[in-house]
Structure formats: C-alpha cells, structure tokens
Amino acid sequence: MKIKDENISPNEALKVALALLPLHAQEGGRRESLVESELLRAITELHFSEDTARALIWSIRRQFEVLALLDPIDLNEGKWAFVSYPAYLLACSWLSCLSTPGQVLFPSGYWSNDAPECDKDVQRAILRQMEIARQQLNPQAAPIRVVHVAWAWIRLADRFLMHRREDKARQGQKTFGLIGGRFNLDDLPLNHQLRPKILREVSEIDSDVVKANITSTLKRELKEEIDLVAGVHYSYEEDVSVLPVYKEVNGPSNRHAFSAYKFYLYEIKLTHIGETHLLSQISNRSDNLKWFSIDEMISPQRFDGNSAYVDVLHQAWGKELDKKLRSIPDSSASSLTFAGESKMLDLMGDSAAVFQFGKPGKEKPISPSRALSEAEWQILILLGWHARGFEILLADNSELKLLEGGWIDAANLIPTIRSLQDKIQPSLRGLVEVRENRFAALRIAPDILFFSASLFQYQFRGSNAGGGEVRIKRLDVLTPWAKLYGEVYERDIKGSTLSILRELEKGDEPSSEWDRALRDQLGDGLRSIGLRRLWSMKGNTTCLIEGLKPIPGTDGYR
Template sequence: MNDIDADSISKIKADPAMLLNIVLSMLPLHAEEGRQRGCLPEAEIVVELIAQGSATEETALSLAYALRRQFEALALLDPLELRDGKWAFVSFPASLLGRSWLTTLATPGQVLLSADYWEQGDHRPDDVKEEQRALLHRIETERARLNPQAQPIRIVHVAWAFIRWGDKFLLHRREDKSRPGEKGYGMVGGRFNLSDLPPTIQSQADILQETFKLDSTVVAQHITTTLVRELEEETGMLMDKHYSFKHFGQPLPPYKEVNGAGNRHAYSAYRFHLFQVKLTPMGETHLLAKVARDERLTWFSAAEIAVPQRADGAAAYVDALHQAWGNDLGQNLATTPDSRVSQPVFAGESRMLDLPGTPDAAFQLGKPGKEKSVRPVKPLEKTEWQLLMLLGWSTRDFQMRMNADAGVRLLGNGWIEAPGLVSLARSLHEKIQPVVPGLLEIREDRFMSMSIVPDTLFFPADLFRYQIQGSKSAGGIFELARAELETPWGKLAGHAYERSINGNTVAALRDLEKGDEPLGDWERTLREQLSSGVRSIGLRRLWSTKGNITSMVEGLKRLSDTSLV
C-alpha cells in the first residue's frame, strides 16, 4: 500500500469524528418502557453524511455499512427492519449500548479501558485475565455457534508425547486453572513457542505469518524442540539421559474448538504432532520419582482416557484423538509401544511366582498345579523377608501405610525409593538371585522393585483366611481376607474380597473344606465365579490336589466368625 502524503491528507474534506457524530445524532430512539420505537432508513444516513459531512458517496456507504455491521453483530438492531434497510433498536438497553459505543467512537481520545488492560504476561492480575477470558469465551463461542463456516482466529501447534507404562499413560494437569466441567489433564507435551526456533529464524520479518499457518513447514521442522522443552518443564527429563523419541504416525487432522488457557482463549485450530517416548533405565526411575512428588502428573489407563471421566472425577482432554481416531481410539492406544526399556523378567503363566510365607520358606514357581519349590541359598533374615513382602505389596499396588521416618517413598508401578535400605536389598538379592534370577532389581543405590508382571505375583496362603456362609438350597457368600503385615517401615494393609455364590458353589466349597471331591464340573464353576477375585487380592488359587485328595490349598485357614480385615 502506498503511503498517504501530507498533501493528500489536506485535500480530505470529511472529518471522521464529525461523520460519526452525524450518525450519532440520527440514531433512532426506543422507549424506556413498552415497545414504542423509531426507525431510521440507512439511506438517510448516507445522504446526511454526504450533505453535512462532505463525505464522498463511497465513504458514506462504507461508514454506514461498518457501523451497521457492528450493531448487527452485537444483536442491537431488529433483523426484520434491517431487511427493509432500516435501523431500529430491539430494546431500550440495546439502544443504550449502541449509543454508548458510537459516542465512544465519535469522541476523540475516548477509551473504555485502561491503556494496559490487554497487556499480556504472568504479572497481570488473575481477575483481569479471567474477565478477559470470559469476554473472549462469550464472543468466540457465539461466533462459532451461529456460523457453521466460522474461521478460527488462533493457530496452535502442539507436541504430544505418549509415555506408556504397561497399560497406563502419563498425563499432565493442563496449565489453565481448574474449571467446573472442563477436562483437567492432557498428554505430556505442549504448545509451540517462537522461542523454539533458532534465533536466525525467529528474527525473520515474516515469521509470525509463517507460524500462523496450520501447515507451516518451519514449525514442523522444529516441533521436536517444543517436545524436548516441554518434557523438561513437565517431567524434568533430559533428552538422551532420560529418554529418546520418534514420531508416532502423521500429525492429527486439524482440530477446531473454542479453547486456550487463561485469556489466550478463542476459536482455535490445533495441529497435534504425536511422538512416542522410550525411557532409559535412569529415565524410568527419574520419572517415577517425579510423578510421586508432583501432583500435576498422573497415570491414566487406556480405558480411562477413552471415557468422559475417571472414577475420581479426573478427565483426560484428548478430544482431538477422539475426533481423529473415533472408535479406534482404544485400539490405537493399545498399539503405542511401551516406554519402558526394561520389560519384566517374570511374565506369563509359566513364570507365576508365590512369595515365601516365612523367612525360611520357599518360593513357588510355575504354572498352577505344576509349581516347583525353589528355596533361597540361605534362609532370609526377618527384615529381608519383610522387605521382600513390602516389594511384593508395591508390585501388586496394594495399600501400604509407611511411617513418616521410614525413609521409604512409594513411587508406584512397583518401585520404591529407599536409599537407607540398599544394603538390606543387596543382601536379599544375593540370597534369592540364584533361584529366582532377575526378580529383584536395584538401581542407582536408591531405587528397587521386582521385575515381574503384577498379576503373576502371589502371596503365601498362610496370609489368607476364608469364610463360607449359606447353604446349597439358598446360596450364600464367600469371603476371603488377606492379613495385614507389620514391617519396620510401616504397615502392609490387609484387604477382603466378598462374592455372592450359588448353592452348588457353596456345596463345592464345603466339600473342599472336608477334603472331599465335589460333584460335577466344580472346577470350571469355581474358576468362573471366584478365580479373578481370589487372584485380585493376591492368592493364586483356593484348592489343590495332592495324590488323590483335593482340598483347600495348604495353609489357608478359616476366617473367624466376627473378623474381616
């Protein structure tokens, strides 16, 4: 566009402020009570602007159009009258807003807000930012709702990382404040910033225009910098030391929504770039320790990501994944590679393991009914056995109440942080490594866990008590309780499982109590009704067969009539 020189300006006869005041003086009136109102043909506005304001016809038409569109966008004018080319306010309050707005425009130097009102930055008061957000939300929501072809005014490029641990994914609380009804957690990662570009590119004259393109090649080339920065900010992990990554498929199709943290809120178009993360051994323990300390980080299962909200009310903001993958969301999450570099040594039915019930007892290793007793090379000390049980509880994610001064931090996913127990753990490792190699893992002289798939680890029957209530004719209830254990570092909590059972199951269980073979296809019945619940609290099975005698598994005792853990 050519510059307007001073000589050209001197030839302009129309005074913009005067033109606005002419329109202001002509605005139709509306009664404060009732429906009586005036109408103003837009053609009269044009005529008066030319006659009184020395405006050209083009200027007069443009000004009338611009003001009409402002009033129309604010729903101030009657749409039926507008069809006939007339202005009429829909109500007295609407006329007040119209007059206030036009008076502001017609008064040179008049402003409605302080000069720093829209200044951005973390130093701005929260109440001001919330006020701005509310205003933007109302305008942008209505703009998008009332116009199916509305275009986004904000472009956002996002790097999202899939960090998967078994069947769980790591999510981070979104940077915006908690709001009722809004989903509070997103995938780890975040929004592209200009600072993610090299300085030589940041300084290019057209860089803002480039980054405001959804298909920006410049952003696509540097979005990995965003990922690395966000992972360090949210998890404290450093590239190479703690993890590596690679792209996970293509960027998602553009996702459009009225969204944005704080007052960065508008009808936005998002481009999500997906990455899969592979942790190093140091990265695994670093991440678990970070999650244990930082309440902004949490684990969601694939099922919890897919549903509107988790049982505790937390919800995952993954609407872009829902839009892109639809009913395949769960399947696509299932194909995401596990981020752990070390997979469990003990996995599968043939590697099922029962921990010893006392310091001098044996492990039971193998398929149900074909277990082999494997005994540590030396009897365990009591504290070694207690540490083994603590790690077992941790692996199964059973409740534990650690003493405040125990020096034990529960990290989840089977790991604990306990630098003061490393010597004890090494002693335990020496005794069990020859018979269950790879079971106990110690890292960095402070982290320890069991390398076993949780649902293949079980506890000795001596820790459990059961109770059968009811009769064959009426059915009844089966109860199984895991006892609480005391350790020098805290209590390993007990737990109870209870299940309603039919009469045939009552009869089969009572036969097993007596050491009699139940009638019919009792094994299938018991497996279908009870096996998953029994295993869920840590007992491998209820019954066993030795020789020709089938009975409740050895060590399992009856629960007292009055107690349940």
C-alpha cells in the same frame, strides 16, 4: 478520510450520526426509523466527500449489524430502526465513545500480558462469547488463532501419563491432556526468531519452520512437565499418524478464540534411569500428573471427576480410538522378567520358607541360595504387596517412598535389597531389580504374583441344605517401614459348594466333578487378594492348601 474542508474533524461526522440515530421507546415497541440517505446528506453537508460519507456510514452500519442492533427488514429498505431500547442504548454508547476524542472503554494496560487474573477472566469471557457467536452463526467462520502442539505418548502397561492442563479448572472443561504443549518462538534457533516475518511464518497452519523445529517444543515441554531430558531419560520417534486440523473455541486464560490446532505426536521410549526418574517425578507432582487407563482416555469422565482432553483423537479415529491406543508401544525401559502362567510365583510365607514357582498344579518349591534374614523377607513381601497394588501405610519415620509400577524409592534399604537379590538370584534371576542404587521393584506381572497360604485364613459358614458363605482373609504384615494391610474376600455359595469345601477341609475327596466348579466360582476372587488357590493335592489326597488356617475362634466353619 477525504474532507473538503480540512478544518472539519472526522469526529464531527460521528457526532452527526449519533445525533440522528432513530429513537426507541423505553417501554413497548414504539420507534423511529432513519432513512440512510438522510444521514448521507447530513454528513456531506459537513463538507465531507460523498465517497467518504458512504464509507463512514457503511462502517457504522456494519458494526451495528454485527451487534444485531438493527431491524433487518427495515435495513433491506434502506432504513435504520433499532430492535429494542437496549439496542438503541448500546448504539448510542458505542458512537459516543467513537465520537469523543480520548474516550476509551478500558484503562491503559488492561489488555497487557501481565494483567491481573480477575481482568483476564473478564477478557476471556468477552472473547469466548464473541467467538462462540461468530462460529455458531457463521458455518464458514475462519479460526483467528493457530496453535502448533507437540504431544508425547508415554504408556506403561495399559495406562497413559497425562498432565493437568495449564488453564485453571472451569466447569465443563476437560482437565488433563497428554504430556507436551504449544510451540512458541523460543523453540526456534535465534537466527530464525530474528527474521522480520517470523510471526507470520509460525501463524501458518502448515508452517515449515514450525515443523522443522517442533521437536524442540517436545523436549522443552517434557523437561518442564516431568523433568525428563532427551538422550538421558528417553528417546523419541514421530508417530506417523497424521491428525486432521482440529478447530474449536479454546485457549488458556485470555488467549481464547476460535482456534486451529495442528498436532504432532511422538512415541516415547524411556531409559532405565528415565523410567524410575519419571515415576519419582509423578510421586512428587501427583496433583498435576495422573495415569489414565485406555477406557478412561475414551470415556467422558473418570470416577474422580477428571477427564482426558483428547477431542482431536476422537475426531481423527472415532470408534477406532480404542484400537489405536492399544497399538501405541509401551514406553517402559524393559519388559517384565516374569510374565505368563508358566512363571507364576508364590512368595514365601516367612524367612525360612520356600517359593512356589510354575503353573497351577505343577508348582515347584524353590529355595534361596541362603536363608533370608527377617529384614530381607520383610522387604520382599513389601515389594510383592506394592507390585500387587495392595494397601500399604508407611511408618511416620519411614524414608521409603512408594512409586508407580511397583517401584520403591529407598536408598537406605538398598544394602538389604542387594543381599536379598544375591540370595534369590541363582534360581529366580531378575525377580528383584535395583536401579541407580536407590530404586527397587519385583519385575513380575501382578496377575501371576501370589503369596504363601500361611498368610491367609478361612471360614466356611452355613449349611449344606441352605447354602452359606466362604470368607478368605489375607493377614496384615507389619514391617519396620510400613504396615501391609490385609483384605477379606467373601462370597455367597450354594449348599453343594459348601459341602465340597467341608470335604476338602477334612481331607476327603469330594464326589462328582468339583474342581472346575470351584475354580469358576472362587478362582478370580481368591487371586484378587493374592491367593493362588484354595486346595491342592497332598500325596494322593485332595485337601485345602497347606498352610491355610481357620480364622481364630471359628474352627473354619459354623
């Protein structure tokens, strides 16, 4: 600032401006106005050069304009007039601070990185209000924060793994994002970190140094969020999809501003060890890690109130997002051994029974190479129950842990599972898989896995004239490690359908084309509780499937 008399402090010019601010009545609209040329003359009389005075006045005026304190009509005529008494007060407060040596609005350390959370919340609110206003009132506003993000596609079946976002839950904010996170300087080699202009380099949206090192961000984030190590638990490939720069007012805590985001996407392929290790981590971190179906990824909110932060994907692919998500490769270490209708399987109803394998109507009985022990059959049924997603209550003293995808963590049961595996391996090779001498699962698609009819009971109620109800009950199974809960399927049926079921119960061939009608009405419901079908051929006779018993006390119907 150029001053003719070097003994004059710049604060004096600000004090003059403060003293000349036009007044405004506390009530009503009465107000003064200040001709800007009068302020210029008053400041130059303090022995400031005219250029310096003009620059100072321009600075003050611009600050007041940004704060929307001055009447724009008067301002166009070269006059200052405040739009209200509160506006006048803010202008006085602001100039009082600027003109008073040593005056601050916040205590020392208020904006430090380790400020208390309560202060950070206030800072975030200040920044958010300013940045939203700046963006909304100026369509050409530029972002002031650049963020580079590495995201990982981790898909098992039709679900994607998501991690709770680092900022605390806030109303209206999406709660879960893809695995991964922001680039930071520690992701660079040390010699890069020490470069004098590195902060400017990484603040460029198309930063070459970030692009060359963003996989370090990916590896760090996967280690931090899900404890996976590259080369041990997974490999990765870059998703060639190029996402446009995404802009919004966002950021965790007080790192909140109108931001420009550059996303880098990677497809993850898990190793066998990595897949079960990941499932174990999800079990241990269930509050922060959740699976989202494709529909849940796209929809604004899940049934439990959680939501997927994939706004950039909506921006990039719009109505094609569903198609894009379905095209992402599965991350599983290996495909299921048993999949498709030709490999449908009914698990045996007790340790001395047999499996039923094959398409409906063409099932073949398959026996283990040696009879199963009771414990082996129980663990088989438990694995089947878990593969289907049926309810299981673990015993209080059970060391067994249920993981996603039908896997269990049960190191102490591995000898029993190995023995089971050995006995069924010749005829049903690959049905039971064991990993790391700790994890086990049935490698079969849930939609083709069923249970013996001996684990079900039935009841038909109503009359042939008025119709009625069919009731199928899957029984509870008690094991030393857990209680496997049953389930009931009920459906209202027409009198004609009830008549068909009663004829089947008696072993009489129903008249007309009944088979398709029953499948259409009952097939999906029966399979939903684990029963492949309700009837079968026994010799030349069509009847209810062998092993199915009436619910006690009902004689099947009433």
